[in-house]
Amino acid sequence: xxxxxxxxxxxxxxxxxxxxxxxxxxxxxxxxxxxxxxxxxxxxxxxxxxxxxxxxxxxxxxxxxxxxxxxxxxxxxxxxxxxxxxxxxxxxxxxxxxxxxxxxxxxxxxxxxxxxxxxxxxxxxxxxxxxxxxxxxxxxxxxxxxxxxxxxxxxxxxxxxxxxxxxxxxxxxxxxxxxxxxxxxxxxxxxxxxxxxxxxxxxxxxxxxxxxxxxxxxxxxxxxxxxxxxxxxxxxxx
Amino acid sequence: xxxxxxxxxxxxxxxxxxxxxxxxxxxxxxxxxxxxxxxxxxxxxxxxxxxxxxxxxxxxxxxxxxxxxxxxxxxxxxxxxxxxxxxxxxxxxxxxxxxxxxxxxxxxxxxxxxxxxxxxxxxxxxxxxxxxxxxxxxxxxxxxxxxxxxxxxxxxxxxxxxxxxxxxxxxxxxxxxxxxxxxxxxxxxxxxxxxxxxxxxxxxxxxxxxxxxxxxxxxxxxxxxxxxxxxxxxxxxxxxxxxxxxxxxxxxxxxxxxxxxxxxxxxxxxxxxxxxxxxxxxxxxxxxxxxxxxxxxxxxxxxxxxxxxxxxxxxxxxxxxxxxxxxxxxxxxxxxxxxxxxxxxxxxxxxxxxxxxxxxxxxxxxxxxxxxxxxxxxxxxxxxxx
Ligand SMILES: Nc1ncnc2c1ncn2[C@@H]1O[C@H](COP(=O)(O)OP(=O)(O)OP(=O)(O)O)[C@@H](O)[C@H]1O
Ligand SMILES: [Mg+2]
Numbered sequence: 001x002x003x004x005x006x007x008x009x010x011x012x013x014x015x016x017x018x019x020x021x022x023x024x025x026x027x028x029x030x031x032x033x034x035x036x037x038x039x040x041x042x043x044x045x046x047x048x049x050x051x052x053x054x055x056x057x058x059x060x061x062x063x064x065x066x067x068x069x070x071x072x073x074x075x076x077x078x079x080x081x082x083x084x085x086x087x088x089x090x091x092x093x094x095x096x097x098x099x100x101x102x103x104x105x106x107x108x109x110x111x112x113x114x115x116x117x118x119x120x121x122x123x124x125x126x127x128x129x130x131x132x133x134x135x136x137x138x139x140x141x142x143x144x145x146x147x148x149x150x151x152x153x154x155x156x157x158x159x160x161x162x163x164x165x166x167x168x169x170x171x172x173x174x175x176x177x178x179x180x181x182x183x184x185x186x187x188x189x190x191x192x193x194x195x196x197x198x199x200x201x202x203x204x205x206x207x208x209x210x211x212x213x214x215x216x217x218x219x220x221x222x223x224x225x226x227x228x229x230x231x232x233x234x235x236x237x238x
Numbered sequence: 239x240x241x242x243x244x245x246x247x248x249x250x251x252x253x254x255x256x257x258x259x260x261x262x263x264x265x266x267x268x269x270x271x272x273x274x275x276x277x278x279x280x281x282x283x284x285x286x287x288x289x290x291x292x293x294x295x296x297x298x299x300x301x302x303x304x305x306x307x308x309x310x311x312x313x314x315x316x317x318x319x320x321x322x323x324x325x326x327x328x329x330x331x332x333x334x335x336x337x338x339x340x341x342x343x344x345x346x347x348x349x350x351x352x353x354x355x356x357x358x359x360x361x362x363x364x365x366x367x368x369x370x371x372x373x374x375x376x377x378x379x380x381x382x383x384x385x386x387x388x389x390x391x392x393x394x395x396x397x398x399x400x401x402x403x404x405x406x407x408x409x410x411x412x413x414x415x416x417x418x419x420x421x422x423x424x425x426x427x428x429x430x431x432x433x434x435x436x437x438x439x440x441x442x443x444x445x446x447x448x449x450x451x452x453x454x455x456x457x458x459x460x461x462x463x464x465x466x467x468x469x470x471x472x473x474x475x476x477x478x479x480x481x482x483x484x485x486x487x488x489x490x491x492x493x494x495x496x497x498x499x500x501x502x503x504x505x506x507x508x509x510x511x512x513x514x515x516x517x518x519x520x521x522x523x524x525x526x527x528x529x530x531x532x533x534x535x536x537x538x539x540x541x542x543x544x545x546x547x548x549x550x551x552x553x554x555x556x557x558x559x560x561x562x563x564x565x566x567x568x569x570x571x572x573x574x575x576x577x578x579x580x581x582x583x584x585x586x587x588x589x590x591x592x593x594x595x596x597x598x599x600x601x602x603x604x605x606x607x608x609x610x611x612x613x614x615x616x617x618x619x620x621x622x623x624x
């Protein structure tokens with residue numbers, strides 16, 4: 001299965017071991033993650049697939065540092081961000097994580113360029129400089145000329161490409177995407193994936209995509225299958 | 239991120255204008271109502287201000303406020319003149335008399351009888367005629383508000399307008415002829431009755447034969463003693479109440495304050511303005527935050543600190559506060575300008591009112607910001623994937 005030239009211990013972007021997570025209390029308690037062990041290598045595109053409610057979103061929330069697991073550890077590039085102070089963690093996210101959402105989450109009153117500039121502004125860059133960067137990223141996702149458009153003036157595929165530009169603008173080491181193509185038709189979804197794969201994957205950067213859109217499985221380097229809060233198999237090659 | 243915060247605010251036109259309007263209305267109520275109140279209160283003693291010359295007012299000890307004149311014996315005047323420290327003392331008649339108009343209608347008016355020799359207590363500004371013309375037979379001077387208002391000659395046709403009273407017109411006071419020889423400007427008074435000036439002697443004859451006619455004795459004190467000292471001495475020597483002009487104003491003001499519900503009524507409107515302003519603005523602002531909660535969560539996930547989010551919301555709140563207050567204060571200033579010098583409704587606009595209402599608006603927007611900040615800071619960033 002494994003490629004003989006791949007080093008035995010490739011640089012790890014994410015190492016999850018024994019992660020559990022529950023929601024609610026008493027009767028209503030749901031065990032969303034029941035002991036997850038998963039590695040994401042730097043430079044790979046890992047897809048997380050599985051039936052609805054199996055815990056995919058919960059898992060990438062933990063990985064992205066926006067949700068605390070109950071037990072187990074999640075190391076990002078060798079560091080356990082659960083051990084960070086609240087402030088350190090917020091700042092770590094701001095510098096190192098990019099987000100892409102199913103429903104885009106672009107701010108409706110801001111132009112495409114302003115939306116893309118947000119991670120840079122959060123990291124303290126001045127508006128003018130941030131907009132220059134943002135326009136550059138928009139060119140890379142083939143949205144030249146649409147920099148000043150409002151989200152409502154763009155198609156779904158265009159909006160998701162703006163969101164991708166926003167997720168990448170501050171050059172994060174890890175990009176997490178929850179169902180990035182589910183709101184798009186097949187053709188548009190594939191185009192968005194092409195852009196994502198081309199721009200987001202680099203030797204020092206990893207991409208984790210949650211999806212149950214089987215039409216895009218072929219973009220994955222590896223596919224982790226989840227069921228009922230567990231990883232049941234990881235397909236190594238494609 | 240501050241620019242982003244402002245763009246989020248301006249982008250939501252409906253809510254933005256809603257909040258601004260709410261704050262503008264609250265500011266308007268909170269400036270205008272006390273402004274009108276101050277104006278009304280200053281009218282209670284405007285007559286004392288108009289009679290500028292004397293330092294001390296001597297009156298019957300029973301007098302409670304300026305319009306409550308109780309007659310004294312004419313002989314009191316001579317006793318007062320004999321008190322040490324009194325430079326001069328002149329009589330003043332002040333009473334309500336009914337004036338009969340040409341069509342027979344009776345109009346309650348404030349009749350003022352000025353010292354025959356000096357005419358002290360007369361109007362400061364004559365619009366038509368001369369004050370000295372009061373020495374002509376049957377002469378009276380009418381204030382402008384009265385001449386154009388209640389004392390105006392009724393219209394001859396149903397659609398016609400009343401004709402203002404003019405110099406040369408004849409009035410009837412208690413069946414006695416009165417000839418208008420002048421029109422004067424007087425400060426609007428609390429009761430807003432027409433004011434009719436005449437001489438002391440003629441006033442007592444208009445007022446029919448009452449033995450006691452002397453309402454006030456106006457006193458100028460010699461300059462080598464304090465007004466209070468002279469006033470206390472007058473009281474001690476004659477048993478009459480003697481008050482400096484300022485003391486008499488304060489007493490009149492306090493009497494009206496304590497014996498009417500004006501303060502309560504206006505105070506109520508101000509409190510309602512504040513509460514409605516806070517509730518409406520707080521509510522719309524909070525809704526605005528709720529509408530954007532999803533985006534605040536996205537900012538949080540993307541690394542926005544609590545401090546940054548708090549400042550963004552505070553900036554939004556302060557901005558709507560400034561703009562809303564500016565509009566409200568501006569509208570009030572226009573109202574104040576439009577009603578300046580009017581006999582009817584008018585208001586006073588001073589810096590204390592602006593500072594006070596500014597602080598109230600600041601409290602309103604800080605409250606709005608506070609509830610919104612609480613909501614945003616409690617937000618779990620994990621909701622971004624929901
Ligand atoms: N905030 C929450 N409170 C309570 N239960 C939750 C919460 N979020 C998720 N769950 C439950 O946890 C389980 C896993 O949810 P999760 O959203 O991770 O699933 P998912 O694999 O992303 O599903 P889908 O494909 O439908 O998005 C589900 O049973 C869900 O109902
Ligand atoms: Mg999900």
